Amino acid sequence: MRARNARPDPKREPGARSLEPEVVPRVLAIYEDIERRTRATTEAHAWWPCRRGCGGCCRRLADVPRLTRAEWEVLREGIAALAPESRARVMKGIAELRELSARGALPRHVACPMLERGEGEEGYCLVYAHRPAACRTYGFYARREDNLCCELVLDAIASHDAQHDVVWGNHESVEHALERTSGPARPLTEWAFGPDGVE
Numbered sequence: 801m802r803a804r805n806a807r808p809d810p811k812r813e814p815g816a817r818s819l820e821p822e823v824v825p826r827v828l829a830i831y832e833d834i835e836r837r838t839r840a841t842t843e844a845h846a847w848w849p850c851r852r853g854c855g856g857c858c859r860r861l862a863d864v865p866r867l868t869r870a871e872w873e874v875l876r877e878g879i880a881a882l883a884p885e886s887r888a889r890v891m892k893g894i895a896e897l898r899e900l901s902a903r904g905a906l907p908r909h910v911a912c913p914m915l916e917r918g919e920g921e922e923g924y925c926l927v928y929a930h931r932p933a934a935c936r937t938y939g940f941y942a943r944r945e946d947n948l949c950c951e952l953v954l955d956a957i958a959s960h961d962a963q964h965d966v967v968w969g970n971h972e973s974v975e976h977a978l979e980r981t982s983g984p985a986r987p988l989t990e991w992a993f994g995p996d997g998v999e
């Protein structure tokens with residue numbers, strides 16, 4: 801998927817000028833590859849539980865989200881495009897995470913500050929078209945060492961007796977491709993309040 805609104809304006813920010821112009825398109829191409837693979841999985845297994853609006857994983861992150869420089873460029877555009885109240889709420893949530901992280905007081909399950917939740921709703925991602933790679937792969941990609949996957953996905957696979965039919969994406973290869981293209985991943989809290997943060 802080409803994230804149609806996700807292409808940052810390279811003239812907008814001092815930080816954007818220091819990023820080579822081809823880097824963001826390369827990261828968007830990685831996003832498209834992920835989208836192709838996840839679509840193939842859900843087409844092959846109509847019961848696959850991941851879908852837009854299922855915010856379970858977004859409420860139970862193991863840590864502050866991490867992303868590379870170009871991923872941040874894309875995400876920053878998504879945050880900047882939010883309505884002022886939503887943007888303020890997101891930035892307040894990121895600031896709270898930064899404070900908790902600095903005190904070593906992060907809860908075991910971190911709720912993503914970009915998850916919008918209403919009363920009785922599962923929630924939805926405010927920046928869906930601009931979300932980082934980790935959000936796109938979770939539930940579909942596995943690590944060779946420790947396949948930390950969503951219980952809903954594992955339960956669905958087990959209940960359809962599909963353990964041998966599922967072809968997981970290679971999480972490490974996505975991470976390496978992102979690092980090669982866009983440098984090391986850093987926490988969202990550092991990007992958001994660094995020199996290339998949200999204005």
Ligand code: SF4
Binds near residue numbers: 950
């Ligand atoms: S990984 Fe789990 S919680 Fe997240 S979208 Fe998929 S089924 Fe829902």
Ligand code: SF4
Binds near residue numbers: 915926
């Ligand atoms: S950015 Fe969106 S998809 Fe990713 S964890 Fe946050 S709410 Fe979920």
